[in-house]
Amino acid sequence: MNERRRPNLPPTSAPGRRRRGGRARRRRGGRSRLLWPGLAAGAVLVLAGGLALKGVTEPAGRPSDMAGASPSSETGGTEEARKDAPEPEQAEDGKKDAKEKEEKETEEKGTGAGAGEKPDPGSIPSSGPGTFATADGGGDRVGGSGRTLTYVVQVEDGVGIPAREVATEVERVLADERGWTADGKTGFRRVSGGASDFRVRLATAGTVDDICGQYGLDTGGEVNCNVGQDVMVNLKRWLLATQYYADDVTSYRALIINHEVGHFLGHGHEGCPGAGRPAPVMMQQIKGLHGCRTNVWPYDADGRPITGPALG
Template identity: 90%
Template sequence: MNERRRPNLPPSSAPGRRRRGGRARRRPGGRSRLLWPGLAAGAVLVLAGGLALKGVTEPAGRPADAAGASPATETGGTEEARKDAPEPEKTEDGKRGAEKKKKKKKKEEDKEAGAGEKPDPDSIPSSGPGTFATADGGGDRVGGSGRTLTYVVQVEDGLGIPAREVATEVERVLADERGWTADGKVGFRRVSGGASDFRVRLATAGTVDDICGQYGLDTGGEVNCNVGQDVMVNLKRWLLATQYYADDVTSYRALIINHEVGHFLGHGHEGCPGAGRPAPVMMQQIKGLHGCRTNVWPYDADGRPITGPAVG
């Protein structure tokens, strides 16, 4: 008999052939459920490998949730956080160190301004020839948009103090934002020759007495004055200051210039406005503070005038 032979089919596709455990049930989409356990195991391995790799490349000491931070956050955000963070409280040693730095800086500023170690009062000449040397050069205009007042700086001959050195300090005082230019109207410019609106003159006590006395003022060999176009600065005060500024000669020099230039600008004497408040620059602080605090500027840092009751 000729038997009809069945076609040779792969075992997996033979009709009626059952897999071990019965026919496989298929999910929608045609995939066998038996394939999923293998895929799940592979996914676990891939995920574990990724985590391991991430752990290797992550910078040491950085939290995992910060791994994706952008450079802007890392450089800008953390910097801002450092700026906003409160400064640690200084220890006693830290405070003493800061105080030493402050004193050192002050000494350097005094040295630059020509206010180094105080001379022996007996070594300061009480009189001079009454002739003056004018600081050469000139300065830039400083101050408001109103009238510009020109001035020269002069030093009496024989004092051994360079006029240019004094001029530098006077310029610094008149250019300060707390000075008379804070009103936005008056301006100053130093010149070295020709006509000028006023003169700042550093002189011995005897010469100051002579020049101020010509206008009926008695400076008694001790104080400064403004007469006519002359701002007369007593050498003794310039070098020694007063009891209230004994440790801050540079500041007292600013008070001299601001007070006497204030007179030239038309300001009269003022009194203490109240205990604990800053003394007006037009107050005669050499005669006492009367409860006020020392102050050498006509305006404060916010541009507000520091004034007191008028004194006749």
């Protein structure tokens, strides 16, 4: 983020709960009826009066509309009795579509955004209970041959984002060849229980302010921080990014993780090394680029560190 890291707290762990979300499978539309050209009205009456149609069966699980009568169609009864009735499968599909829409809205309620959409800022909760769900499972070790830092990923309860979803993004960032593992020594491994070296915690602005404030940092409801073993990620920044990354929220999330984990690793803030050059990941880019280009990685594709002048 934006503040100098403080001494690490003793390793800890936090049990979590897994959230699940489901989505109904959408059925195909109802069957269309084929009307035989040239069939006279009289023939229809004859058939309705007593001739049985072969190869026509009752839909599975659906009783006949007329007890004891031979069905003349998939809906049962005569053509006159059902000509204005909706197809049963079409009606069923309508119910399923409505249910599917309702489930999707419920699933998106926490942030007010669908996949690939930015949420309405007013829909993002500004405070929460201060309790967290921990992403279950774990990941493989990534990085160099030196120390391995274990971490857990947690999401504050009630924000509507599954902890496992956030964990996937964090794992991707920390495993990237342009990340902190490019030094050839640092390694990371995500765990879900027991002791861990640090925690990545996605939380509402109010909760970030509270936790960071315990160490004397003022995050002002806007920014992220690293304090002790906690990498605190502001939900507002996670969902909206900043003006410089407004069209690339995914990249900004990588900047958050790399910047705050960089503080945990002992790196301080840096300035822009020169106009047109990539901004160091330890630069407080939220405060301006000062002539530099946006960049979210501590190393370039060739393994060279992207740095700038150290700031006091």
